Amino acid sequence: MVMTNFLQERKSVRDFKNKDLTAKDLEQIRNIVDRANTNYKSCGISFNFYQNGQLIYDRLDGKAGYAGVMIKAPHYVAMTVASKEEKDQVRTGYVLEQINTELVNLDLGTCWITVDKVEEAAKQAAFGSEGKGIDYIIAIGYPKRKKLFEPEKHSARLEVREFVFQDDCKTPADPDVLDQLGLFDVFSSVRYAPSHKNAQPWRFVVEDNQVKLYMVMGKEDSRSLVDCGVMMFYFQEMMKNI
Ligand SMILES: Cc1cc2nc3c(=O)[nH]c(=O)nc-3n(C[C@H](O)[C@H](O)[C@H](O)COP(=O)(O)O)c2cc1C
Secondary structure, three states: OOHHHHHHHOOOOOOEOOOOOOHHHHHHHHHHHHHHHHHHHHHOEEEEEEOOHHHHHHHHOOOOOHHHOOOOOOEEEEEEEOOOOHHHHHHHHHHHHHHHHHHHOOOOEEEEEEOOOOOHHHHHHHHHHHHHHEEEEEEEEOEOOOOOOOOOOOOOOOOHHHHEEEOOOOOEOOHHHHHHOOOHHHHHHHOOOOOHHHOOOEEEEEEOOEEEEEEOOOOOHHHHHHHHHHHHHHHHHHHHOO
């Protein structure tokens, strides 16, 4: 699927069928995880697939996710990062979203779950000794089917003029200029990137032949850095096609 369609159609899945994945899907997930482990080992990043989702859910329920709302899924993938510097947060977003897109491309439902503030003991109970380095996990499963006539739920997104600026951080970029640069479609699509609490903290400034990414600072900057990493992944993917 081309990235434009992927982005416009993607959304987090929080309601999963109470059903394990097929052996074929499980094998494909293991392949994705193995490949990622090979590719990112040198950056101090590793991944684990947890087939027994019930155990993870029971140990994190009331503790992980927004206000302790853990998402119940048949399986989870967790990412362990050795270091927690700012660049590691950005890399977390970039790398975990890359894996997330691979999972979604298998026609699976997924959702990021934040576990960065979960106490060590609970993380170790869920993930074993790896637990300490895990800040984000991905819930995986088959999405529950929508009821007939139930409207599609989409989280609101900023308009391009609200997050893309020209020359400074105040002047909204002229859509015609963006169009001439081939960037209007890129920004119209990347705004569908997922972000922590849908905060969409990314801002772009187009300056001559450069596009600079800025971040709105706030109370949850470490999470916003992850969101910026997610954005960098999609921006790069979209730019490959123009
Ligand atoms: C870094 C990050 C952390 C997230 N953490 C959670 C979470 O803990 N619980 C949850 O339900 N969704 C979580 N999400 C999903 C976002 O809430 C979701 O992407 C956003 O609201 C936009 O909705 P959409 O993905 O359906 O387009 C997270 C997303 C990102 C990128």
